[in-house]
Amino acid sequence: MVDNLPGRRNRSHRNDPSARAPSQGREPVGAAMGPSPRPRAGKAGTGKRKAAGAGRIPTAAQLAWLGRGLSQAGGKLPLFDEAGQRVSAAVIRSCRTAGWVEPWFHNPIKPDWDVCRLTEAGRAMLARLSAAS
Numbered sequence: 001m002v003d004n005l006p007g008r009r010n011r012s013h014r015n016d017p018s019a020r021a022p023s024q025g026r027e028p029v030g031a032a033m034g035p036s037p038r039p040r041a042g043k044a045g046t047g048k049r050k051a052a053g054a055g056r057i058p059t060a061a062q063l064a065w066l067g068r069g070l071s072q073a074g075g076k077l078p079l080f081d082e083a084g085q086r087v088s089a090a091v092i093r094s095c096r097t098a099g100w101v102e103p104w105f106h107n108p109i110k111p112d113w114d115v116c117r118l119t120e121a122g123r124a125m126l127a128r129l130s131a132a133s
Contacts, residue, residue: 056098058125061091066100066122075118077101092116100125 058066065087069077080086092114095101100122104115118126 057129058095058098058100059091061088062095062100063126063129065091066095066118066126069101069118070123070126074104075123076104077116077118079113079115089114095122 065077065081069075072078078087092101096103096114096116100119101116102119104117107113107115
């Protein structure tokens with residue numbers, strides 16, 4: 001056997017249940033932490049929501065990415081920036097959450113690539129910011 005070669009320790013005790021220390025007196029994992037916290041009571045779901053992206057100001061990274069969609073056909077947003085680096089997934093996700101972009105199509109060859117285009121809300125926000133400048 002390979003385990004019995006000189007200079008090697010016999011590791012067969014790992015699989016032997018009798019070689020393990022008894023677990024008497026041990027608490028289950030997480031038991032020392034106490035009871036789990038109760039959910040907070042509040043006004044969740046009151047139905048009063050702002051329109052997506054209303055009143056939000058995009059970050060510099062978001063603004064740079066969104067601005068590039070104005071010159072593309074159909075408002076398609078690029079997957080890569082001017083330096084050839086992939087646009088951060090967090091930037092894309094936050095712009096989708098704000099309602100400034102929408103998914104354009106699913107790419108079956110590269111499913112992790114999120115191809116998006118500007119929405120009317122995104123165009124309006126960019127127009128508002130360019131008029132204010």
